[in-house]
Amino acid sequence: MAAAPRTIYDKCFDAHVAHKTEDGTVILYIDRHLVHEVTSPQAFEGLRNAGRKVRRPDCTLATVDHNIPTVSRKSYKDSKTFVEEADSRTQVVTLEDNVKEFGLTFFGLSDARQGIVHIIGPEQGFTLPGATIVCGDSHTSTHGAFGALAFGIGTSEVEHVLATQTILQKKAKNMRVQVEGQLGPGVNSKDIILHVIGIIGTAGGTGAVIEFCGSTIRSLSMEARMSICNMSIEAGARAGIIAPDDITYEYIKGRPLAPKQGPEWDAAVAYWRSLPSDEGAHYDIDVQVKAADIPPTVTWGTSPQDVAPITGSVPDPKNAKNETQAKAWTRALEYMGLEANTPLDKIKIDKVFIGSCTNSRIEDLRQAASILHGKKVADGLYCMLVPGSGLVKKQAEAEGLDKIFQAAGFDWREAGCSMCLGMNPDQLQPGERCASTSNRNFEGRQGAGGRTHLMSPAMAAAAAITGYLTDVRKLTNGTRVGEDASKPEYNVQITDAKSYLTDKPLPPPAPLKRVPADTDEDAIRDVPASQTATAGGGMQKFTVVKGIAAPIDRANVDTDLIIPKQFLKTIKRSGLGSAFFWPARYDVKTGEPLADFVLNQAPFNKAQILVAWENWGCGSSREHAAWAMLDFGIRAVVAPSVADIHKTNLAKNGIVAAILEPEEVKEVMEAAKAKQEVIVDLEQNKVILPESSNKSFEFHVDSFTRHCLLNGLDDIDLTMEKENFIKSFEQERTKDTPWLDGFGYEATGAATKLQPVVDAAKSAAKKVTGTDW
Numbered sequence: 001m002a003a004a005p006r007t008i009y010d011k012c013f014d015a016h017v018a019h020k021t022e023d024g025t026v027i028l029y030i031d032r033h034l035v036h037e038v039t040s041p042q043a044f045e046g047l048r049n050a051g052r053k054v055r056r057p058d059c060t061l062a063t064v065d066h067n068i069p070t071v072s073r074k075s076y077k078d079s080k081t082f083v084e085e086a087d088s089r090t091q092v093v094t095l096e097d098n099v100k101e102f103g104l105t106f107f108g109l110s111d112a113r114q115g116i117v118h119i120i121g122p123e124q125g126f127t128l129p130g131a132t133i134v135c136g137d138s139h140t141s142t143h144g145a146f147g148a149l150a151f152g153i154g155t156s157e158v159e160h161v162l163a164t165q166t167i168l169q170k171k172a173k174n175m176r177v178q179v180e181g182q183l184g185p186g187v188n189s190k191d192i193i194l195h196v197i198g199i200i201g202t203a204g205g206t207g208a209v210i211e212f213c214g215s216t217i218r219s220l221s222m223e224a225r226m227s228i229c230n231m232s233i234e235a236g237a238r239a240g241i242i243a244p245d246d247i248t249y250e251y252i253k254g255r256p257l258a259p260k261q262g263p264e265w266d267a268a269v270a271y272w273r274s275l276p277s278d279e280g281a282h283y284d285i286d287v288q289v290k291a292a293d294i295p296p297t298v299t300w301g302t303s304p305q306d307v308a309p310i311t312g313s314v315p316d317p318k319n320a321k322n323e324t325q326a327k328a329w330t331r332a333l334e335y336m337g338l339e340a341n342t343p344l345d346k347i348k349i350d351k352v353f354i355g356s357c358t359n360s361r362i363e364d365l366r367q368a369a370s371i372l373h374g375k376k377v378a379d380g381l382y383c384m385l386v387p388g389s390g391l392v393k394k395q396a397e398a399e400g401l402d403k404i405f406q407a408a409g410f411d412w413r414e415a416g417c418s419m420c421l422g423m424n425p426d427q428l429q430p431g432e433r434c435a436s437t438s439n440r441n442f443e444g445r446q447g448a449g450g451r452t453h454l455m456s457p458a459m460a461a462a463a464a465i466t467g468y469l470t471d472v473r474k475l476t477n478g479t480r481v482g483e484d485a486s487k488p489e490y491n492v493q494i495t496d497a498k499s500y501l502t503d504k505p506l507p508p509p510a511p512l513k514r515v516p517a518d519t520d521e522d523a524i525r526d527v528p529a530s531q532t533a534t535a536g537g538g539m540q541k542f543t544v545v546k547g548i549a550a551p552i553d554r555a556n557v558d559t560d561l562i563i564p565k566q567f568l569k570t571i572k573r574s575g576l577g578s579a580f581f582w583p584a585r586y587d588v589k590t591g592e593p594l595a596d597f598v599l600n601q602a603p604f605n606k607a608q609i610l611v612a613w614e615n616w617g618c619g620s621s622r623e624h625a626a627w628a629m630l631d632f633g634i635r636a637v638v639a640p641s642v643a644d645i646h647k648t649n650l651a652k653n654g655i656v657a658a659i660l661e662p663e664e665v666k667e668v669m670e671a672a673k674a675k676q677e678v679i680v681d682l683e684q685n686k687v688i689l690p691e692s693s694n695k696s697f698e699f700h701v702d703s704f705t706r707h708c709l710l711n712g713l714d715d716i717d718l719t720m721e722k723e724n725f726i727k728s729f730e731q732e733r734t735k736d737t738p739w740l741d742g743f744g745y746e747a748t749g750a751a752t753k754l755q756p757v758v759d760a761a762k763s764a765a766k767k768v769t770g771t772d773w
């Protein structure tokens with residue numbers, strides 16, 4: 001019998017199954033692991049406490065991106081003196097120490113290859129078609145643009161991958177978004193993905209991997225495809241994926257970590273060509289979009305689904321489709337300081353941010369520069385350009401783009417996440433409004449009280465010139481972006497990105513020996529004792545919880561709201577209870593508790609259960625959200641849906657996600673509002689309302705997760721019981737896809753010089769002062 005046709009997701013998934021249990025839980029082998037400073041400290045500490053090593057340092061690449069300042073690095077000596085903010089410095093220095101201790105390849109602050117994780121993976125050829133790629137970061141979906149299965153994970157999963165090079169997974173649904181036809185002038189990949197999210201909503205992809213296909217997608221460059229896959233997480237999807245083709249292979253060829261030219265390259269391409277979905281493959285969800293229907297698009301509200309064509313107006317809650325939406329819109333308008341029905345191009349802005357893992361690649365910079373060339377930014381505006389990596393910056397400078405931006409009045413910065421989430425000093429002030437090329441417009445995302453409008457680099461450049469949200473087509477006479485006939489002088493020398501990729505691959509550095517027990521580790525790391533990392537210490541068992549349930553009468557509660565960025569700088573898992581729901585619980589300016597917020601009121605301040613509407617925990621992969629909930633006392637969430645990564649994070653921390661039908665949630669919500677106790681019983685798989693109707697509603701938790709929750713099991717131990725399967729998978733992998741056995745780098749420049757690995761840890765700690773391996 002012929003094998004059933006499969007999607008590209010099916011093929012990538014099937015090719016990485018190291019072991020499968022009867023209930024469908026799979027030990028999925030991971031080819032590539034990217035690591036950054038925010039979501040890794042607790043994971044490394046977990047390894048250290050358990051005496052575990054990193055299983056595949058050669059498949060792991062680390063960098064610093066979220067916390068780092070984007071000011072000039074001319075005076076950089078080391079991170080301890082360069083990163084001024086104490087908690088940010090701690091995270092950066094902790095990662096520098098961890099990569100030395102565990103022997104990982106690392107691009108630190110003095111390395112031109114440093115940048116946002118999702119920029120540097122593809123840039124180095126670390127990201128490859130058909131590979132499984134993870135990172136403790138939700139925008140790992142970016143790498144799906146190469147036909148890789150790439151998704152974000154929480155810190156417990158980071159620890160699992162570091163220790164076992166695998167992750168526990170269940171098969172997701174297949175979803176297809178097909179875009180056909182030619183894009184109109186002024187419309188590009190950012191408009192495509194914003195438009196798609198507007199159609200399917202931020203929960204539209206929950207539980208699914210979205211394959212983007214169709215003639216429009218095929219015509220796009222790799223940079224443009226990455227912007228689309230990047231934001232599939234904003235559509236709630238587990239991952240986004242685009243079948244590889246000649247555009248993909250051309251992009252990869254010659255990059256340092258790509259398969260070597262010759263037989264290895266040919267074998268790799270032959271394999272990659274087998275990946276695209278088979279004719280007749282089944283999709284659980286199918287969405288068709290016409291390119292001609294996509295306008296230049298902006299967001300007006302506080303969710304990425306709050307999109308509108310730039311020619312449109314701010315919507316009126318009177319026209320909402322139901323009461324929940326009307327409430328959400330009213331709240332969003334209030335937060336954004338906007339009146340219903342205001343034309344979008346009458347909205348005045350204060351700042352422009354061009355950057356982030358969505359739009360900070362060379363093509364994005366060229367796009368913005370083509371609009372800004374010969375123009376000045378509007379009076380009183382602050383505009384910043386933050387390249388995605390040191391190499392993007394170098395290339396842009398070689399092409400003269402920095403001059404165009406600076407002449408226009410832009411601040412030209414160093415690479416990092418910057419004002420995408422403002423973990424560093426690049427932030428909006430309360431009330432400031434920003435035209436931004438980033439991916440999230442959540443409340444407080446770019447700074448407490450800040451207001452974000454998402455758009456493409458071309459649209460952000462247009463907004464910079466006029467000082468208002470602006471239809472870029474008005475500035476380009478209806479021509480395509482970058483092809484404006486009225487500006488023949490725009491003649492940037494396009495250079496080849498690959499000429500900046502000079503460092504040769506080598507095996508990664510050997511780990512330093514562990515610091516002896518009698519050594520004062522904190523002194524070596526220069527980390528305050530209060531900031532010493534803590535590991536999970538095992539998951540709490542969950543059988544039955546009976547208690548007060550707090551009604552959170554909102555949909556789409558994102559993890560930025562559950563715990564905002566300033567609390568992600570910890571290297572601990574504990575003590576985050578007071579940060580839980582911080583922006584809603586406290587006055588942003590005074591820090592005083594807000595009496596009318598439900599969690600500040602008795603008896604809800606002692607709640608053990610939360611009841612919320614759909615898509616609870618969407619957005620970022622921060623496990624800090626689960627840690628904060630647990631520390632507050634929450635053991636269960638009852639909702640119609642919970643975002644995928646957050647759901648896993650909850651389970652890893654002994655918190656049950658009880659998913660019920662919306663009508664059932666309504667009844668639990670009413671009981672919660674009436675301050676009645678609610679029972680969440682995992683043994684019976686039931687939510688029970690004992691005080692009113694004594695009604696019960698059944699929920700389902702997959703059997704493996706349920707088993708771990710009921711017994712409080714450490715899944716790394718469980719996975720390691722199957723190590724023989726992992727080992728034999730690795731042997732097969734080396735035989736079939738030898739190019740996936742990774743490498744580190746031979747650093748060539750003075751700044752990227754490899755530091756000697758010294759045996760005696762005490763002296764090593766003193767001698768090894770450089771940060772880059």
Ligand SMILES: CC(C)[C@H](C(=O)O)[C@@H](O)C(=O)O
Binds near residue numbers: 038136138621622
């Ligand atoms: C810090 C990290 C957990 C987070 C993410 O997962 O997305 C961040 O990158 C973000 O964009 O909010």
Ligand code: SF4
Binds near residue numbers: 356417
């Ligand atoms: S979304 Fe923003 S903060 Fe998150 S990885 Fe991308 S650039 Fe960094």
